[in-house]
Amino acid sequence: GQNIDQPTEMTATEGAIVQINCTYQTSGFNGLFWYQQHAGEAPTFLSYNVLDGLEEKGRFSSFLSRSKGYSYLLLKELQMKDSASYLCAVRDRRNTDKLIFGTGTRLQVFP
Amino acid sequence: EPEVTQTPSHQVTQMGQEVILRCVPISNHLYFYWYRQILGQKVEFLVSFYNNEISEKSEIFDDQFSVERPDGSNFTLKIRSTKLEDSAMYFCASSVRVSGLKKETQYFGPGTRLLVL
Numbered sequence: 353g354q355n356i357d358q359p360t361e362m363t364a365t366e367g368a369i370v371q372i373n374c375t376y377q378t379s380g381f382n383g384l385f386w387y388q389q390h391a392g393e394a395p396t397f398l399s400y401n402v403l404d405g406l407e408e409k410g411r412f413s414s415f416l417s418r419s420k421g422y423s424y425l426l427l428k429e430l431q432m433k434d435s436a437s438y439l440c441a442v443r444d445r446r447n448t449d450k451l452i453f454g455t456g457t458r459l460q461v462f463p
Numbered sequence: 464e465p466e467v468t469q470t471p472s473h474q475v476t477q478m479g480q481e482v483i484l485r486c487v488p489i490s491n492h493l494y495f496y497w498y499r500q501i502l503g504q505k506v507e508f509l510v511s512f513y514n515n516e517i518s519e520k521s522e523i524f525d526d527q528f529s530v531e532r533p534d535g536s537n538f539t540l541k542i543r544s545t546k547l548e549d550s551a552m553y554f555c556a557s558s559v560r561v562s563g564l565k566k567e568t569q570y571f572g573p574g575t576r577l578l579v580l
Contacts, residue, residue, distance in 0.1 A: 385568070394467075394554055394571040395506065439506065449494055449558070450519055451569065453506040 354378045356454035358440050363460045364430050372425045372457045374440030385451060386414050386425045387439040395439055398425065427459075435461045465489045467572035469555050475578045476545055484540045484575045486555030495538045496556040496569060497530065499523070506554070512538065545579045552576050 355377045364370040376384070383402040387395035399407055401416035401423060413426040425438055437456040444452060468487045476482050488495050497509040510520040512530050529541045538557075542549055553576075556569040 383567070387571075392552075392576075394573045397568050397570060400568060441506075448519060449496065449511045449569070450508040450521070451498075451506075452508070455505045 354442075354444060354452050356440055356442055356452060358438075358454040358457045360455065361458045361460070363462060366430055366432060366461055366463050368430050369426065369428050370430060370459065372427070372438050372440075372459065374423045374425070374454060376421050376423075376440070376442050376454075378421075378442050378444040378452065380445040381418060381421075381442065382445055382448075383443045384414075384416055384423050385441045385443075386412075386423075387441060389437045389439055389456065391437075398438075430461050432461050432463065435459060467555055467557055467570055469553075469572040469575050471575060472573065473576045473578075475580065478547055478579055479544050482542050482545055482577060484542075484553050484555075484577070486538045486540075486572055487536050488538055488555065488557030489570060490536070492557035492559050492570075494518075494558045494569075495530075495532070496558075497540045498554045498556060498571075499551040500554065500574075501548075501551045509540075542577075545577075547579050550577055550579045 357375045385400050386398040388398050389395045399414040406415045411428045416423045437458045439456045440454040441451040470485045495512045498506050500506045508521050510524045511518045527543045531539050552574045554574045555572040558569045
């Protein structure tokens with residue numbers, strides 16, 4: 353079956369760094385996405401990894417290890433507005449557009 | 464920046480009624496999708512649509528559901544006879560499917576919250 357695991361909740365302090373992990377077991381792999389979702393709103397795209405390694409984009413970075421079925425999203429210099437759910441999603445093969453989402457990690461940033 | 468838009472933002476309906484959820488994808492995008500998210504649960508894929516036909520659908524997308532692109536800008540999801548368990552947030556998304564990593568990203572609309580009573 354297809355399975356994507358993320359921690360349910362995390363907390364951190366403003367200005368700190370937080371790492372949100374995602375592990376996946378899928379029948380195949382053709383890319384991993386991270387989305388941010390504020391309560392009651394649409395998921396917004398943060399990053400995309402299809403090759404092993406680190407992708408950096410401002411305060412956010414995402415890492416992928418395909419051999420380990422593992423990714424993380426790193427958020428630096430946390431701000432209060434970063435309080436949101438972070439969704440890990442996998443595309444499990446080349447000829448599909450279907451994204452398989454994890455349950456999301458709810459991050460709360462405290463002052 | 465171009466956005467996916469959806470109407471209505473909220474819809475309340477009686478069980479057994481038909482609903483149509485509307486989406487306007489980003490104008491140069493070619494692929495369109497519907498996802499749903501039941502309150503407190505994960506986002507689930509329903510259907511993808513390209514070149515005026517369904518390219519993929521999930522087991523959730525049964526005969527009660529249909530999609531249509533009635534004109535050059537709108538993309539609709541119809542639920543023929545709603546059930547209580549159809550209550551969810553429905554998200555439309557679109558993407559440009561060309562080679563090149565970032566352009567395969569799916570961009571989501573703000574969602575329609577459907578409540579079936």
